[in-house]
Amino acid sequence: MIKIVVAGFKGRMGATATKMVIEHERFELVGVLDPHAQEKNLSEISDYQELNVPVFKEKETLVKSVVADAWIDFTIPKVAYENTYFALENKIAPVVGTTGFTEEQVASLIKLSKAQKTGGLIAPNFAIGAVLMMEFATKAVQYFPDVEIIELHHDNKLDAPSGTAVKTAEMMEEVRAKKAQGNPDEKETIKGARGADYEGMRIHSVRLPGLIAHQQVQFGGTGEGLTIRHDSYDRASFMSGVALGCEKVVELKELVYGLENLL
Numbered sequence: 001m002i003k004i005v006v007a008g009f010k011g012r013m014g015a016t017a018t019k020m021v022i023e024h025e026r027f028e029l030v031g032v033l034d035p036h037a038q039e040k041n042l043s044e045i046s047d048y049q050e051l052n053v054p055v056f057k058e059k060e061t062l063v064k065s066v067v068a069d070a071w072i073d074f075t076i077p078k079v080a081y082e083n084t085y086f087a088l089e090n091k092i093a094p095v096v097g098t099t100g101f102t103e104e105q106v107a108s109l110i111k112l113s114k115a116q117k118t119g120g121l122i123a124p125n126f127a128i129g130a131v132l133m134m135e136f137a138t139k140a141v142q143y144f145p146d147v148e149i150i151e152l153h154h155d156n157k158l159d160a161p162s163g164t165a166v167k168t169a170e171m172m173e174e175v176r177a178k179k180a181q182g183n184p185d186e187k188e189t190i191k192g193a194r195g196a197d198y199e200g201m202r203i204h205s206v207r208l209p210g211l212i213a214h215q216q217v218q219f220g221g222t223g224e225g226l227t228i229r230h231d232s233y234d235r236a237s238f239m240s241g242v243a244l245g246c247e248k249v250v251e252l253k254e255l256v257y258g259l260e261n262l263l
């Protein structure tokens with residue numbers, strides 16, 4: 001059995017991941033973390049009355065109280081780096097879905113994981129379809145260097161652009177012919193009209209109630225266009241990737257960035 005803790009267990013993703021861990025035959029939920037939780041045990045929550053899983057408000061108390069192999073993190077961009085660093089320091093393999101990491105933070109966590117000989121995963125998107133979308137886009141951009149990313153999310157999202165959009169742009173940038181898109185003389189008459197600029201590629205972030213997580217990567221060429229689109233209609237779409245991450249990280253000796261590294 002892989003012993004797992006879930007940080008952010010009361011959030012939209014954390015609650016879905018907690019349920020997945022409880023129901024998974026090879027996982028054991030040994031603790032959950034939320035700084036504002038009122039409960040002391042999951043059994044106080046009506047769906048989980050039969051369980052005995054301690055609830056922690058501080059990560060320092062958690063590591064003193066339970067032994068864990070993997071740390072699922074769906075918290076907020078402000079604390080995810082600190083949490084991941086802490087998990088690695090304590091030789092608990094992080095499986096991180098929280099977005100908003102800088103390139104420098106990812107590099108520093110990979111370095112720490114190697115020093116600790118501890119596996120880990122930071123995956124901006126755990127949906128298999130989203131990973132395929134990123135890979136297909138990386139293929140397409142070699143033929144269509146003119147590309148814009150439009151990501152669409154629910155309006156409670158804290159970070160923009162999404163982690164998926166950033167990862168897609170990073171992957172495409174590695175193989176794309178350098179190019180600044182649009183008319184070199186173009187002027188924004190309203191600031192932000194052309195979206196964010198990542199190495200000449202534009203990223204547009206849409207936030208609307210009713211949405212979950214969607215992205216389209218739109219390419220333009222001479223007399224033709226290509227659109228690659230992924231939609232998560234339910235947060236369950238992320239769970240097979242989270243489960244795969246938990247099974248794989250305990251075998252690794254360093255942290256990897258992107259679920260594609262484990263498929």
Ligand SMILES: NC(=O)C1=CN([C@@H]2O[C@H](COP(=O)(O)OP(=O)(O)OC[C@H]3O[C@@H](n4cnc5c(N)ncnc54)[C@H](OP(=O)(O)O)[C@@H]3O)[C@@H](O)[C@H]2O)C=CC1
Pocket residue numbers: 007008009010011012013014033034035036037074075076077079096097098099100123124125126127163238
């Ligand atoms: N990689 C992927 O496939 C996916 C990634 N995400 C990412 O996951 C993250 C979470 O998203 P979502 O669930 O929608 O957000 P929510 O706001 O619903 O959940 C975040 C939770 O984290 C809790 N939290 C805040 N600080 C801490 C802390 N120090 N320790 C433990 N928990 C803490 C919050 O608690 P409180 O409210 O009490 O402060 C809240 O319950 C986002 O960064 C999002 O982009 C989302 C979907 C898929």
Ligand SMILES: O=C(O)C1=N[C@H](C(=O)O)C[C@H](O)C1
Pocket residue numbers: 099124125126153154157158161162163164165212213214
């Ligand atoms: O906040 C979300 O909901 C999501 N966040 C991730 C991101 O920033 O890419 C993954 C997915 O898009 C859902």
